[in-house]
Amino acid sequence: MASLRNRLLAALVTASVALPASGAGGSAGVPAPVPAAVAPLGAATPAALAERYAAGRTAVLAAEHTAAARGHHLRAAALRAMADPSRTFLSFDGRDGGRTVEVFGDLATARRIAVLVPGSDTNLDRYGLLRAGATRLREALGDGSAVVAWAGYRTPSTLSLDVLTPTRADEAVPGLRAFVRELRALKPDARLSLVCHSYGSVVCGRAAPGLDVADIVLMGSPGAGVPDVAAMRTRAAVWAGRGGGDWIGGVPHALVELPFVTFGLGADPVSPGFGAHVFPAGDGGHSDYLRPGSPALTAVARIVSGKAAHDG
Structure with missing residues (x-):
């Protein structure tokens, strides 16, 4: 057993050095103010959502002002774009690389909702990739x-x-679980799914017990x-897919x-023994x-829409 552990540890350390660079850079070092506290949403009505989105925009603008004043001009420019009135943030915190919850589509009328949970190196300096994926899925x-x-x-x-342990995922679990519970209370009749990419899968796997989601x-x-x-x-249907070039x-x-x-992060989700439904x-x-x-985008959209269950 000790020999197995040593071999795995060596492999994991080697993998951490060999993985493609994503360039997290100094994102966490850009200062930002403490955002104002916001009350939980009482209803997913247009008026209530507009009020929350306005609070989110105020938080983005406050972070933009701080970044500009401290000479972080690239971050300030990115934040100005995020503060566009067309953007809808349920919450925003510019500290320590950034924490954001952005809505794509009309949450008030949505009957199908996907919560997209990203993986490593997702921060305010690399937010564009997450936003593009969310836009395409919508x-x-x-x-x-x-x-x-x-x-x-x-x-x-x-x-x-850090990317080789579930520690960061475990830190994220309470926040994701609280958000899903709030969303379920706001939209009790909506079909709700978690869509989890890369290290975000670890977050979702650790947060999964008892969550009221369909997929x-x-x-x-x-x-x-998890094993x-x-x-x-x-009780959710668990799906897994991996591209041939990944x-x-x-x-x-x-x-x-x-x-x-x-x-380590657990068993391979696309392996037969894991027990997930494997999508193309x-x-x-x-x-x-x-x-x-992409075939994956088509498959994920069918899953979130509740249509994939009819594919057998």
């Missing part, structure tokens, strides 16, 4: 739908040992922080408990799941 879902990009946790850097979709997953679907303790397939899939740390993801790479016209 377009694929069509009328009567909304996508919520939930970047509500401190994501690990791809080039770090949990794992895309490009290094693991879900199998049964360990997720969920380097994540070469990451060691295991979970090793050491005295002071847990290494095409031949794309790690960032291609929600690309226009």
